[in-house]
Amino acid sequence: MTEQVAIRLLGGVDEVGGNSVLLEDFTYDVKLFLDFGIKIGNFYECYERGQHPSCIEELVDLNLIPNEDSIPINNLYTREFENAKVRAKAIKNAQTPAEKHMIDQNYPSNLDAILISHSHKDHYFGLSFVNRTIPLCTGEVTKKIIMASCKSAKFSLDNNFEGLNWHTFRTGDILHFKDMRIVPFHVDHSIPAAYGFIVYSSAGPIVYTGDFRMHGPLSHMTRDFLNEIKTNKVCLSISDLPQEQKSLISEGVKVLICEGTHIQKGMVESEENVESDLTRIFESNPFDFILVKYDRVDWDRFRTFSHIANKYGWKYIITEKDAYFYYLLNKGAIHETMMDPNILEDDHIYILKRGSIRYKWQEKIRQIIYKRGKADRFLEYRDLKSLEGKFLIYITHLHNTLMNNLDFARRGLFISSSIDPYSEEFFDNTQTIRRELEPYGIPAYRVHASGHATPHDIINLIEEVKPKFLIPIHTEHPKFFRTLFQGTNIQVILPIKNKAFEI
Ligand SMILES: [Zn+2]
Known part of the structure; x- marks a missing residue:
């Protein structure tokens, strides 16, 4: 049997933060990123406060953002800074001139979209550098926070969110990429407007949790997301949903990509x-x-x-x-x-x-x-x-x-x-x-309450979702998941950075 879907973690592997997941669906011919973050600790090891990258190649060399040569994506990054004159002008004006964004139109990418779960930099920071023609899907408030943060800091290569090809969504919307449908759904986290995604792939539903918690003031939102994973109400409301997609849904969740920041250690807090x-x-x-x-x-x-x-x-x-x-x-x-x-x-x-x-x-x-x-x-x-x-x-x-x-x-x-x-x-x-x-x-x-779920809340969520495969992300302890779920029907896949898991 040929593989239908490949999931490749380019960040968030054995580490907290820097999530970036490349998902390829060969049957539907769709390629997309779920989050495009940079591990902030790594970034600030390379650049002290007030220092900024001088070009995109530098960031690739420092392993802070994915190397295009090792993934099946072309023209992932913007060309707008290749021209030194344009760059100098942009920095001098402390803004990016609109005409500059036209440059990327000559270099279309084969990436269908980038979806961002929430506006923490370890999930979105890489957007500064992406090709301006790539559709970027985020929650409405997520866009607002990213732009507010951009506007209240100086322009630099890493604070450059102008000219992006934004498409905003709200809970209950259905995103279409060819025959693939994706349902973004709200979750509770330490930032407003955090989402998880249910990707209806040709191999069955793939769930990406983003970051979540069950002990915040909006914990009912995480429960709503869990409920949606179990009932697929939004997707099943599509009147002309093909029969084969309906039967894939009835088989249950194929893959759960689940955050595990605190899988090994929690605090009972709220x-x-x-x-x-x-x-x-x-x-x-x-x-x-x-x-x-x-x-x-x-x-x-x-x-x-x-x-x-x-x-x-x-x-x-x-x-x-x-x-x-x-x-x-x-x-x-x-x-x-x-x-x-x-x-x-x-x-x-x-x-x-x-x-x-x-x-x-x-x-x-x-x-x-x-x-x-x-x-x-x-x-x-x-x-x-x-x-x-x-x-x-x-x-x-x-x-x-x-x-x-x-x-x-x-x-x-x-x-x-x-x-x-x-x-x-x-x-x-x-x-x-x-x-x-x-x-x-x-x-x-x-005095604190974390933005991340406690061990018991993570375990309960996974047991309720009952995925065939579980991929831990955003955790220094992925092996913990394997131990926790040994002897169950849930197969834990330990991610290897840049290596595709195929189904
Ligand atoms: Zn977060």
Whole structure:
């Protein structure tokens, strides 16, 4: 029998993050990527903060993105930076000129699409470099977050998301690629708008979980996804679905590509507990200011801290860059939850100005806030020392401007609220921060709930899905899955990077 489908993991193998899965369906003649991430830790081992790649070949040589020569995809990457003049102009203008994106049209790719599960960089960062003609399918809010993050940072080769061939979806949509259908479905994770995918291939349903958890405020979404995997309601609602696809569906899930970040070690925790744990601190709070650290894109966490600050009459201080990023997420929000916190309306949120305008995001957020008549919500760093009342301040790292302007005669606390250091630009510097703050008499707490499922939730999900083959991804412990499912009808395939698993 000839193989119908090949699944090739190009990242996320024996490692947390950097997911990129190449799926080829030979019968339907479809090639696509599920996620196109870069392992952030690896990226920052090669490039220090403020350093950027100079060309795409460099990234390929450093093994940060797939080498086209070793996969059956051509013209995967954009040619827009091959022309040095164009590149210089783009960097000088801090934007990408529209005409430049026309270049890729002369180099069409045989890749049908790239699907992104959610907007953590270890799942999407490689998009900066892809051919602008390749259809890119993401959730609507996913696109919003990626573009907000792009617009609140300087242009560089690795922060270049303009001109992409976006197609956005929502839960319940059906994506078509020739005869292949794909159903994107929401899951709960530490970022808004995370999706899993059910790919109806010619070899049967293939499920890709992306990142998920069962203990967040939207855990019902992960349950909805599980329910959809079991019932295939969306796909079966297609009136002219061919009989052969119906019978493939009735045979059950062929392959489950499942995340396993915490398969070997979990914590029983929940986002609700983060709020109640913080409440316990605030109810008998001897501190005057609190430095907090979490992933900027973790909207639930931002909301939790903002609620606590507001409830106890504390100021909540963020930078201009963060304020502009959150403002862009608020703007035209589709879901009500994305309006809370609200950068324009929430007067307990203060914005730290830093010097005169150097960047676009500074100019924009200043204009917006001034126009609203809320200039009193701007603070300078030097105001921190004499600031009346208590305040929380959001940090990603400690820098001199901050340290020189904090009044250490007042009592401070550091709360680390991120221990999923895989997804964003800042690798885990919690320990460094804690040590630096010790001489100032600032104790450290950890208050957190992970974005990733616990071992028991992962096992239960797999047992309910009952796939024929299980491929662990986004885990340092794929063998754990083999041990867990030995003697069952579920065959665990240990992925080998760049090697196709064929069915
Ligand atoms: Zn993630």
